[in-house]
Structures are given as structure tokens and as C-alpha cells.
Amino acid sequence: MQLFKTTSLISALLLAGLSHAAELRVLTHSSFAVAKPLLAQFEQQNGVKLNIIKAGDAGEMVNKLILTRANPIADVVYGIDNTMMGKAAAAGVLLPEPAERKPGQPQLPGATSIDYGYVTLNYDKAWFAKKQLPLPKTLDDLTRPAYKDLLVVENPATSSPGLAFLLSTISAMGETKAMAFWAKLRDNGVKVSKGWTEAYYTDFSRNGGARPIVVSYATSPAAEVFYSKEKLSTSPTANLLLPGAVFQQVEGAALVKGGQQAALARKFIAFLRSDAVQKDIPTSMWMYPVQPGIALDPVFQHAEKPAAHSTPDQQQIAANSAGWVGKWTRIVLKSGQ
Amino acid sequence: MSERGRRAGLALLPLAFLLLMSILPLLRLLQEGQGAVSADLFTDPYLQWRVLWSLLQAAASSVAALLIGLPVAWCLARYRFPGRSLSLRLLMLPFVMPTLVAAMGVLALFGPQGLLGVNLQDTPWLLLYGNLFFNLPLVIRAACEGLAQLPASRIAAARTLGATPWRVFWRVEWPAVRPWLLSALCLVFLYCFSGFGLALLLGGQRYATVEVEIYQLVSYELKLADAGALALLMLLVTGAIATLYAWLERRLAAPLKVDPVLPRRPQGMEWLQLAAALAMLLLFAGLPLLAVLWRALQALAVSGFSLLHDEEVLLALGNSARFSAMAVLLAALLGWLHALAARGSLWLRALAFLPFVVSPVCVAFGLLLLYPQWSASLPLLLASYALLAYPFVARSLAGALDSLPRHWPQAARSLGASPLRVFARVEWPLLRPAFRRGLAFAAATALGEFAVTLFLSRPEWLTLTTLIYQRLGRPGADNAASAMLLACLLMLLALLAFLIIEWPSAAERPLRKES
Numbered sequence: 009m010q011l012f013k014t015t016s017l018i019s020a021l022l023l024a025g026l027s028h029a030a031e032l033r034v035l036t037h038s039s040f041a042v043a044k045p046l047l048a049q050f051e052q053q054n055g056v057k058l059n060i061i062k063a064g065d066a067g068e069m070v071n072k073l074i075l076t077r078a079n080p081i082a083d084v085v086y087g088i089d090n091t092m093m094g095k096a097a098a099a100g101v102l103l104p105e106p107a108e109r110k111p112g113q114p115q116l117p118g119a120t121s122i123d124y125g126y127v128t129l130n131y132d133k134a135w136f137a138k139k140q141l142p143l144p145k146t147l148d149d150l151t152r153p154a155y156k157d158l159l160v161v162e163n164p165a166t167s168s169p170g171l172a173f174l175l176s177t178i179s180a181m182g183e184t185k186a187m188a189f190w191a192k193l194r195d196n197g198v199k200v201s202k203g204w205t206e207a208y209y210t211d212f213s214r215n216g217g218a219r220p221i222v223v224s225y226a227t228s229p230a231a232e233v234f235y236s237k238e239k240l241s242t243s244p245t246a247n248l249l250l251p252g253a254v255f256q257q258v259e260g261a262a263l264v265k266g267g268q269q270a271a272l273a274r275k276f277i278a279f280l281r282s283d284a285v286q287k288d289i290p291t292s293m294w295m296y297p298v299q300p301g302i303a304l305d306p307v308f309q310h311a312e313k314p315a316a317h318s319t320p321d322q323q324q325i326a327a328n329s330a331g332w333v334g335k336w337t338r339i340v341l342k343s344g345q
Numbered sequence: 346m347s348e349r350g351r352r353a354g355l356a357l358l359p360l361a362f363l364l365l366m367s368i369l370p371l372l373r374l375l376q377e378g379q380g381a382v383s384a385d386l387f388t389d390p391y392l393q394w395r396v397l398w399s400l401l402q403a404a405a406s407s408v409a410a411l412l413i414g415l416p417v418a419w420c421l422a423r424y425r426f427p428g429r430s431l432s433l434r435l436l437m438l439p440f441v442m443p444t445l446v447a448a449m450g451v452l453a454l455f456g457p458q459g460l461l462g463v464n465l466q467d468t469p470w471l472l473l474y475g476n477l478f479f480n481l482p483l484v485i486r487a488a489c490e491g492l493a494q495l496p497a498s499r500i501a502a503a504r505t506l507g508a509t510p511w512r513v514f515w516r517v518e519w520p521a522v523r524p525w526l527l528s529a530l531c532l533v534f535l536y537c538f539s540g541f542g543l544a545l546l547l548g549g550q551r552y553a554t555v556e557v558e559i560y561q562l563v564s565y566e567l568k569l570a571d572a573g574a575l576a577l578l579m580l581l582v583t584g585a586i587a588t589l590y591a592w593l594e595r596r597l598a599a600p601l602k603v604d605p606v607l608p609r610r611p612q613g614m615e616w617l618q619l620a621a622a623l624a625m626l627l628l629f630a631g632l633p634l635l636a637v638l639w640r641a642l643q644a645l646a647v648s649g650f651s652l653l654h655d656e657e658v659l660l661a662l663g664n665s666a667r668f669s670a671m672a673v674l675l676a677a678l679l680g681w682l683h684a685l686a687a688r689g690s691l692w693l694r695a696l697a698f699l700p701f702v703v704s705p706v707c708v709a710f711g712l713l714l715l716y717p718q719w720s721a722s723l724p725l726l727l728a729s730y731a732l733l734a735y736p737f738v739a740r741s742l743a744g745a746l747d748s749l750p751r752h753w754p755q756a757a758r759s760l761g762a763s764p765l766r767v768f769a770r771v772e773w774p775l776l777r778p779a780f781r782r783g784l785a786f787a788a789a790t791a792l793g794e795f796a797v798t799l800f801l802s803r804p805e806w807l808t809l810t811t812l813i814y815q816r817l818g819r820p821g822a823d824n825a826a827s828a829m830l831l832a833c834l835l836m837l838l839a840l841l842a843f844l845i846i847e848w849p850s851a852a853e854r855p856l857r858k859e860s
Contacts, residue, residue, distance in 0.1 A: 033721070038802075039818060061721045062802045068564050072713060072801070075377070075567070079717040081801070163550065166565050199467075200550050205817045210456055210466070215825055218457040218464070228820040235821025237648045245820075294819070330566075341550060342391045 032272045033059045035073065035082035035264070037066045041292040042285055050279050056272050065203070066092050066168045066259075073264065074099045083267035084276055086122065089259045090319070091171050093118055094326020096262075103263035103270075113298045117322055119262035122280045123295035126226035126314045127172035127255040129159075129248040132213045135220035147177065147252050150193060150221075157197035160211040160219040163341075164333050167203040172255040173223045174336055175325060180252030180318040183332065187339055194340045214245055221248065227294040230311035234291060243310040254317040259295060356686035356693060359679050359739070363696065366732045367703050370711025371576065374563075377714055378570030386571050392558065396578070399554040402469065403537035406476035407530045410484040413477070413625055415526065418488030419514075420622035424615065425608040432626070433489070436482045439630045441785060441843050443793015444542035445810055446836045449829070450633030451475045451547060453640050460636055472547045477629045479543070480533040484526065485626075491525030492518060497606040524597055531590035535698070539583050541705055542795030555579055560706045564799075569710075576704040583702035584695075591695040594744065634836060641833030644826035652827040653834075660805075661812040661831075665792055665838065668808060672730035672791035673784055679731060680738025680783055687743050697739040700732045705796035708732075713801070721801045733794050734787035741783030745776045781846050788842040793835060809835045 040062060051058055061082055063069040070092040073085060077099065088096055096102050097118045104118050114124040136143060144150050150159055162170030178186040190198075199219055201207035208224060211217035214232075229243035261277045263270060279285060286297035291305050296313075320328075386392065421433060439447070451474060455465040465471045495518060503513045544554040555575055562572040611619050644652075687693035712725065719725045749772060757767045793810055802811060809831055816828040 038815065040804075059721065060804050062804065064564070064799075071564060071567050075710065075714055076717045076720070081713075081717050081720050166561055202545070202550070205814070208820060209817055209825060209828075210452060216456065216458040224820065231820040232822070235819065235823040237823055237826075 029055055029057045030269055030272060031057045031059055032084065032269050032276060033061060033082040033267070034276065035061050035063055035069060035085040037069050037087035038062045038064055039293055040087060042280075043288050043292060046284055046288060049284075050276070054272060054275055056269075058276075067166075067171075070096050070101075073101045077101045077266070080264045080266045082264050083269045084261060084273035085264055086261040086277075086280060087259055088116075088119060088262060089168065089257050090116055090322050091168055091175065091257070091325055091329065093260075094322050094329070098326055101265055103265045103267075105263060105274075112300060114256065114258045116258045116260035119260035120277050120281070121258050121260045121298045122277075123286075123289050123293065123297055124256060124258045125295040126317060127169045127176070127223065127257055128226050128314060129250060129253050130212075130222050130224040130228050130245045131248045132220040133244055133246055135213045143248060144221075144250065147180075147189065147250050149250075150198075151189065151196045153196070155196065155221075157199075158219055159193070159221045160199040160201055160207045160217070161223045162203055162207050163200050164336055167201075168257075169204050169223055169225065171329065171333065172257055173253065174332065175320055175329070176255035176318045177252055178332060179255075179320040183328075183335075187335055190336060191339050194343075198340070200340060225294060226254070226314055227290075227296075227308070227311045230307045230309075231294050233310045234305075234307045247312045247314070249312065249314050251316075252318050254314045256314075256317040256319045257295075258298075352686050352688070352690065352693075355682050359683040359686065359735075360696075362679055362728075362732070363699050366712070366728055367699050367708055370708045370715050371573075371703055372711075373715045374569055374707050374711040375573040375577075378568075378573045381570040382574045383568070383571050386574060392575075395553070395555050395558050398469075398552065399538055399556075400582075402472060402476065402552070402554070403534045406473055406480060406537045407533045409473065409477060410481050410533050411526060411530060413629065414481050414484030415488055415522075416618075417481075417622040417625050418485040419492065419518075420619050421485065422489045422492040423606065423608055424611045424619050426611065426619060429608065432623070436486055436626075436630070437782075437785075438482075438634070438840065438843065439478050440482050441789030441839050442479075442634065443789070443810065443835055443839060444546070444795040445793060445813060446637055446832050446839070447475060447478055447633055448543060448546035449640075449832050450635075450637040451478065453636040454632055460639065467549050467551065469552050471549075472544060472552050474629070475543045475547045476533075476537045476540070478633055480536060481626075481629050483532055484529045487525045487529035488522055491522035493605050494525075495521045495606060497604045500606060524593060528590055528593040528597060531586050531593065535583055535586050535590070535701060538586075539579060539702060539704070545795075556704060556706065559704050560799075563706055563710050572704075572707060576707045579704060580702060583698075587698035587702055588691070588695045591691055591698070594740075595691065595694065595747065597744075597747075637829070637833055637836055640829045644829045648823065648826045652823065652830055657807060657812060658831070661807045661809045662834070662838075664806055665808045665810075665835070668727065668730060668806075669788050669791040669842065671727050672734055673788050675727065675731035676735035676738050676787040676791070677780075677784060679735040680742060680787070681780075683735070683739040684742035684746055687739070688746055694743060697736045697743070700736050705733070706799060709796065709799035721803060723806070726797070726800060726806065729797060729800060730791045730794065733796060734790040737786035737790065738780070738783035741779045741786070742776065745779030749775055785843050785846040788846060789839050792839050792842060809838070 040060065047058055047060075050056070063072045066087055066089055069085070070088060072081070073096065080101075085102070088102075093116060097104075102118060105120065113121060115121055131143065141154065144155055149155060161173060164171040164174040177189060180186075181189060199211055201211055204224065207222050209215050211219045212222040213220040226247050226249075229245045229247060232243045232245050233240045261280055263273050267273065281299060283299065283302065286299045286302045289295055289297050290308065296304075421429070451471060452466075453459060454461050455463055455471055455474065457464045457466055465474070500513055500517055503517050508516065538554075539556060540554060541556040541560065544552075545557050545560065548554060548557060556579070559572045559575050562568045562575070683693070683697055687697060709729075712729070713720050716725060754767045754771050757771050758764070762770065795810070798810060798814065807815075813828050813831045813835070816824045816831065
């Protein structure tokens with residue numbers, strides 16, 4: 009009897025605890041991977057239950073946010089980046105916050121920046137060594153016969169690295185020249201894949217494909233070493249940092265307009281910028297932390313950090329990206345048939 | 346309270362379910378699009394090619410499945426050989442394979458650096474081969490059923506009258522098997538035409554289908570009106586075919602046969618025929634599965650089992666099993682009710698196809714618009730699984746109910762058996778194999794349904810399918826290897842579900858009426 013009383017008391021308390029704990033709905037892209045103990049710690053310290061909701065890649069996530077703006081499905085969103093920010097802002101789905109500005113940190117106007125990285129070309133070292141082909145030195149080299157059928161890119165209409173790469177070429181060359189460049193690339197046999205996974209795991213020669221150059225991230229060579237059984241001493245891939253082929257992607261978090269728990273949502277954003285999470289981000293999501301002075305895992309020595317990049321500003325992206333993607337699709341996909 | 350009233354009562358739950366989970370979401374999506382269809386939507390040559398290609402690949406797959414399936418089925422039905430009943434049972438294995446596993450298997454065979462040394466990527470053959478992998482078994486099974494319905498005496502009579510085996514085939518067997526084939530071909534066309542996962546994974550940029558285009562329009566471009574218009578166009582075609590199928594299927598309702606043709610030992614050249622038939626079966630239905638196994642073993646040889654020692658894998662395994670079990674229970678309930686209600690009603694029967702013919706992409710986004718507050722809740726996720734899984738139960742049972750001899754229960758009743766006893770002793774034993782088969786398909790659908798990846802997800806709901814995508818979303822050899830191992834695990838899980846549910850006891854006849 010005593011036992012029964014105790015257990016029922018405990019379960020009542022537990023139930024009460026559960027129902028009273030506030031709930032914070034966090035919308036993220038599918039690559040979200042902050043360590044579980046860190047999330048549990050946040051829940052404990054703030055008496056909140058985190059509801060992480062994954063909504064596909066960054067593009068899909070923003071579209072789902074826009075579709076449900078009348079009845080928001082989340083209180084705070086993480087993973088929105090500078091390619092999508094303008095679209096989200098124009099649709100009015102975010103609550104603009106005065107961001108904490110620290111000089112030298114990549115910014116994401118309209119949201120709070122959390123991490124950043126670079127979309128660029130990776131190449132298969134073994135392939136180039138075996139063929140004894142010199143590496144291309146400029147983007148235009150990729151349109152020469154020597155480099156025919158060597159490149160795979162992601163479709164900018166369905167992939168955020170694909171869009172980022174297109175944007176960097178436009179930023180570097182201007183729209184007209186960039187589109188002419190893409191037409192030449194098409195004639196030189198560029199392969200277009202649906203998304204990063206398809207490009208990297210079925211087309212890239214490192215993973216059984218036929219193409220030794222792929223649009224990926226500047227941290228990918230480090231990840232190749234990190235996720236290798238025999239702990240490689242050098243990466244099988246490396247960055248090909250051609251001028252005009254590096255895009256700086258800044259990811260951030262923001263409050264969702266019409267969401268609840270604004271105070272907790274702000275705390276969560278601050279938590280994402282805390283030292284513990286910032287230290288976890290590099291090897292869990294393969295992005296660089298925005299906070300200065302965070303020591304990186306030694307594996308990052310295998311990833312050459314780009315010194316320069318060509319990235320259009322957010323307003324430019326917001327105003328033109330749909331038109332650019334439409335033009336690109338007509339030139340590369342539709343007229344190629 | 347007439348028969349009609351009873352039927353309406355039974356139909357209430359499944360119809361309400363279809364309304365809430367399929368029709369209303371589609372309408373909601375159309376409403377959101379506000380009819381603002383792009384002026385050049387249907388004149389755009391790019392899109393015209395998509396529509397044309399969708400039709401073409403579905404038609405080509407159906408024809409190929411017929412040409413390959415019929416001879417194979419004839420050999421399986423007429424020749425007795427060691428392992429025959431095993432082959433007949435394993436025949437349905439491809440059909441229960443998750444789309445992702447099948448696509449990985451096809452790519453492992455015919456991708457760049459595939460095991461067979463032929464690269465079919467960026468050609469239409471990859472998708473056609475994938476279509477055949479899934480659909481050839483359907484045609485073979487239907488033809489076997491049709492051939493089994495033919496009385497041995499009729500063939501014997503034709504032979505006695507001096508007809509050659511070839512003539513017997515054309516004049517006696519072909520007319521009997523034709524309606525069965527036609528109904529199976531309707532199904533094949535339907536699956537290939539409205540296919541999403543396979544076309545997305547194998548079609549590449551050029552050979553993707555309309556459904557992939559719809560996905561792109563909704564998910565990335567937010568052109569809901571255009572997507573809705575395309576979805577309605579698709580629905581027009583698929584709806585017509587589904588109705589035709591339901592009509593054909595009802596006509597096929599046949600009483601239990603009396604003297605089926607017994608398979609005999611092949612002689613001389615006939616062994617060659619049989620070997621060729623089995624080789625075709627292996628080529629189209631077996632190789633992709635063996636390729637997945639081979640690649641997984643390779644991954645295992647390099648990395649060992651340590652890749653699977655991981656709390657995420659355990660979580661995913663548990664969730665996959667749990668979600669499938671729950672979805673199967675729900676599908677069983679809805680399937681029974683729908684099948685009972687559809688007895689004798691053509692339109693209810695055709696409606697069981699609704700979840701297959703309404704664009705899954707539109708439904709996924711429609712549900713998000715319709716029930717935003719529940720969009721990340723487990724009940725809605727399970728309901729989506731059940732939506733895609735229950736038609737298998739309903740269809741399988743509806744077929745079995747049709748071929749139930751009506752006078753047997755009557756006889757039992759007049760001998761004094763209570764209705765419950767009639768059900769338990771007469772109807773249930775006759776329906777059980779079809780019910781089991783329906784459940785096997787439902788379980789496999791729930792385990793590996795591709796369209797479910799369109800829904801919102803929670804880290805704690807990690808399933809094997811989502812985990813494979815997660816691993817393939819990062820660079821590194823370990824991630825690629827563990828994705829292969831997980832695909833193999835998913836294949837084994839589907840096999841297990843198939844064996845538990847479908848493996849009939851010795852007392853049950855192996856071949857019962859099925860799509």
C-alpha cells in the first residue's frame with residue numbers, strides 16, 4: 009500500500025512537472041546536430057521542454073515557415089542562412105531583433121548569426137594525381153576541353169549549396185558574364201544533381217562516381233578525415249578555392265512571428281551562441297562558430313579556410329535569386345535538351 | 346437497416362479518414378494556390394516533356410513487364426522443380442522493399458562504377474530497370490493466378506483434339522489469363538506513372554517524372570497553383586486507370602477452382618526454358634537486393650560492426666519497428682472496414698486507390714496547411730503511414746471476399762452455426778491468407794515509405810530511412826559505409842516482416858488471389 013502511495017505520488021508529480029514545463033518549438037533544417045547533453049542541460053536550466061522539429065533542408069524549411077505563417081508551427085527557427093533570409097524577411101515570417109553586433113563576426117541582418125562556412129569546390133586528390141592533370145586555376149579553365157565532364161554541381165533550384173555556388177559566380181562576374189559562363193560549362197558537360205547527397209555520394213569520383221570535382225563545403229576535407237575508420241593522416245579531398253567559386257554562408261536563428269515563449273526563444277538563441285554550443289558546432293555541423301576565440305578541433309587543419317569569397321549581399325540575393333535561378337534553369341537544364 | 350445501410354455504416358470510418366487525410370489536404374493546397382496558374386505552364390516544352398516522359402516510362406515499363414513476366418509466369422506455373430514453392434513465395438519480396446533500398450541496390454549495380462561495370466546513370470534505363478524490379482513480380486503473380494484458374498480438363502481436351510502446346514497457349518490459356526494480366530498492368534502503369542521516390546532517386550535531372558516536378562514546385566518554388574494544376578492532371582489519368590482496375594478486378598472474382606493444372610517435371614529443352622525464366626527473375630527481381638547485401642558486406646569488412654554500435658541506430662531500429670507496428674494495426678482496421686463496405690460497390694473499390702493516386706507531395710504540404718498545430722505530432726505521422734499502407738489491406742481483402750463462395754456460409758448457418766462461428770470456422774480461414782498478404786505489404790510500406798520523408802520530423806522519431814539520409818548528408822567514408830549497412834538492415838527488417846506475416850502454415854494454399 010505504502011509502495012502504491014509512493015509511486016502514485018511520484019507519477020503525479022512527474023505528470024505535473026511535465027505538463028507545467030513550458031515547451032519551446034524549435035524549427036531547424038535536417039542537418040541540425042547539437043549534442044544531446046547540451047540540449048538537456050538547457051532544458052534543465054530553464055525548466056523547458058525543447059521540441060526540435062526538422063523540416064528538410066534550409067530552402068524547404070523556409071518555405072514551410074512561409075506556408076504556415078497564419079498559424080506558426082514553431083517559436084524559434086535555427087538554420088536560416090543568407091541565401092534564404094531575404095525571402096523569409098519579405099514574407100514577414102520572422103520577428104526582426106536588434107542583433108548583438110560584434111565587429112569581425114559574420115552577420116545575418118534580420119537574425120542572429122550562429123555559425124558560418126564556405127561553399128566551394130572540392131576535388132579528388134587521387135584522381136588528379138593518377139591522371140597527372142594540373143588543377144584548374146580559374147573558373148574559365150573548367151570550360152576548357154581538358155576539363156570536360158569533370159564537374160558536378162547541385163541544382164540551385166533544389167539545393168542550398170547549389171544556389172550558393174551559382175550566387176558566387178554571379179557575384180564575381182556579374183549576371184551577364186556568369187550566365188555566359190554557365191552556358192559554356194553546360195557545353196563542356198557539367199553534371200547537375202538534385203542535391204548535395206546525390207552529387208557527393210553518386211557522382212563524385214571519391215565515392216564511386218565519375219566526376220573528380222564537386223560543389224561542396226570548405227570543411228568537407230576535414231570531415232573526410234574525421235569520419236574515417238583508419239583515421240587518415242591526410243584528407244583524400246581538398247578545396248579548390250578558385251576566384252569566384254567561394255560563397256560565404258552565414259547561418260542564424262530568429263524568433264518566428266506569431267510564435268509563443270519569446271523570452272525562452274531569446275534564451276535559446278543566446279544558448280546557441282554560448283561557448284559550449286559554439287565549441288560543439290564545428291565537428292557536429294561542420295560550420296565555423298561566429299564567436300571569436302573558440303578553439304577548433306585539430307582535424308580542421310585538413311580544411312583550408314578561404315581567405316576571400318564572393319558573396320552578394322542579402323538584399324541583392326532576396327531581390328534577384330528567383331530570377332537568377334529561373335535563367336540558370338533555362339540555360340543549363342532546359343536548353344541543354 | 347438494409348444491406349445498403351450496413352455498408353454505409355462500415356464505410357463511414359475509412360471514408361472520413363480519406364476525406365481528412367487525402368481530399369481536404371489537396372483542396373487546401375489548391376485553395377492556397379488561389380488558382381494563379383502560370384500562363385505558360387502547359388505550353389512549356391520542358392514540362393510537356395515531363396508529362397510525356399511520365400506516360401512513356403509507365404507504358405514502357407508495363408509492356409516490358411508483360412513481355413518478360415508472362416513467359417516467366419508460364420514456366421513457374423507449369424513446371425515442377427526443386428525450390429518452386431520457395432520461388433513463388435519470394436517473388437513478392439521486391440514489392441515489399443523500401444524505395445530507398447531498391448534505389449541504392451540499382452545504383453550499386455548500374456551506377457558509375459557499378460558492380461556490373463555498365464554505367465546507366467543519366468539514361469532512361471536506370472528508372473525502367475527500377476520500375477521492373479518493383480513491378481515484374483506483380484505481373485508474374487497475376488499471370489500465375491490466371492493460369493491456375495484454368496481447369497486441367499480444358500487443356501487436356503485441346504491436347505486430345507490435336508492442338509500443339511503453342512496453339513493451346515494461344516487459344517485456351519491466353520484468353521483465360523488476359524483479364525488477369527490486364528488488371529496487373531493497370532496497377533503497374535499506376536505505380537510507375539505516379540511514382541515519386543524511385544523517379545526522384547533514379548531519374549536524374551532529365552528522366553524525372555511529373556511527380557518530381559510537383560515536388561520541386563511545392564517544396565522549393567512555392568508555386569502551389571502550378572503544382573496543384575499538375576496534380577489534378579495526374580489525378581485525371583490515374584483516377585481513370587484506378588477505376589478501370591477496380592472494374593476488371595471485380596469481374597475476376599472467381600469461385601474456388603476444382604481441378605487446377607498440376608505442374609509437371611520439365612523434359613529436355615524445357616529445362617532450358619525454365620533456366621531462362623529463372624535467370625530473368627534473378628536479373629530483374631533478385632540482383633538489386635544481392636547488390637545491397639554485397640555492398641553492406643564490403644562495408645562490414647572494412648569497418649566491422651562498430652558502425653552499428655550507436656545509440657542512434659538503436660533508436661532508429663526501435664522507432665521503425667514501433668511505427669510500422671502501429672501503422673499496420675491502424676491499416677488493418679481501416680482495410681477491413683473498407684473491404685467489407687466495398688463488397689459489390691465499384692466506386693468504393695476504386696476509392697481504395699485514392700492514397701496511391703493523389704500526389705503524395707501535395708498531400709504532405711496540404712496536411713501542413715490544414716493542421717499546422719498537429720503537424721509535428723506523432724498521431725498525424727502515424728495516420729500518414731496508415732494512409733499509404735491501408736489500401737494494400739483493403740485491396741487484398743476485397744479480392745478474397747469476392748471469391749468467397751456465398752453458399753458455404755449459408756450452408757453453415759442452416760446447419761445451426763452462429764454467425765460468429767460461421768466467421769471463425771468458414772470465412773476467416775478463407776480470408777486469412779489474403780489478409781496476411783495485405784498486412785505484409787502494409788508493414789513494408791510503413792517501414793520504408795519514401796513519401797513520409799516529406800513530413801516534418803523530430804530527432805526522437807528517427808527511423809532507419811531518415812537515419813540513412815542523415816548519414817548520407819555528411820562527407821566521409823564511415824558515413825557512406827554505415828548508410829549501406831543501414832540499408833541492408835532495413836532490407837532484412839522488411840524481409841522479417843514479410844516472413845512473419847506472409848509465411849503461411851502448411852495447411853494454407855500458397856497461391857491465393859491477389860492483385
